[in-house]
Amino acid sequence: MSSEMTKEFATSVVVKALRANGKPKMIHSDMGSQYTSSLFEGTLQNAGIDHSYPRKGHPYDNARI
Secondary structure, eight states: OOSSOOHHHHHHHHHHHHHHHOOOSEEEOOOOTTTSSHHHHHHHHHHTOEEEOOOTTOTTHHHHO
16 A cells, blocks of 8 residues: 555556466556556566556446456
């Protein structure tokens, strides 16, 4: 838990989850700046994980997930 949602925090959670649980094929998030940062995207890309998020202005994209 953190009082701030930074790109470093969001990325650290993914790294910890990968170590503990293995690698998922895809991670879905919103389009917050922490999730669209080069740090977060690069971490997923280096791990071979696809990143899914809704298109801007299309909140119903999340319904499929």
